[in-house]
Amino acid sequence: MLRDGWQAMTTNQIAREAGVSVGSLYQYFPNKEALLLALVERIADEMTARLIEVGTALGDATVDEGITTFVRAALDLSRRDAPLYRAVLIELPRQGTLELFARVNRRLADALADWLVVRRDELDVADPSLTAHILITSIDALTDHALLFQPELLDSPRFERELRALMAGYLGVRRAPAAQRSPPRRRRTT
Incomplete structure (x- = not known):
């Protein structure tokens, strides 16, 4: 039904898809725009509920766990x-x-900022609120762009890794000393 876009959709199509008469639809929604607003509000409420779960999951999460939790939640929502x-x-x-x-994004930024304060000693973060805002905006823009133009990226493990790397890099995640890291892979020559 959404294949041709919201503008092309009619209230008759919406009523038929919902299994109600168009008259019943108009009892609750005076026009298509009111229906869209109700839909947007429902989606925003669902996102808020999910973000409350994310905020709880961040609680005592390590830096790596927190980054993974945050990125996966962003992808799941999209x-x-x-x-x-x-x-x-x-x-x-x-x-x-x-x-x-x-x-919704401000609420997520607040939860992320609280977590950044808890993990401040492990990160290079001068202003947790601003850092959280920038991260939320960046990840949101990237997932929205993927949703609009490359939806296959939302299921790509590589895309998820890149988002985690972006977040870790921006946060200045301190890594283990070089001696404790795995040696870089060598390229095969033929």
């Missing part, structure tokens, strides 16, 4: 209902509902 989320993402600017997702 791929949970990818076609629907993609359609909503395209419509957000047109409908003036970006603020709902900005609030």
Whole structure:
């Protein structure tokens, strides 16, 4: 149903897909935009609930565990209902509902900032709030871009590794001394 975009969708199609009459649909939603707003609010609520879980999971997590938890949560949120989320993402600017997702991101940034404060001695972070905001914005932009233009990346282990590397690099994660690390792989020559 979302294949042709939100603009092309009709209330008759929505009612048919929902298994209700169009009259019943109009009892609850006066127009298609009201339905979209309700959908966006539902998605934002689901994201908020998931972010509360992430905040709890970060609790005493090590730096590596925290980075993995955060990145996987971002990917999970993007791929949970990818076609629907993609359609909503395209419509957000047109409908003036970006603020709902900005609030979700602020909540996640607050949870991440709290965790950064706890792990401050292990990281190179001068301002946990600003660092959290930059990380949230960066990871959100990358996962949204993948959702819109390269959805296969959302299931790519390499993409997940790259997001974790980006986050670890930005946080200045202190690694084990070189002697404790595995030696670099040598290229085979033929």
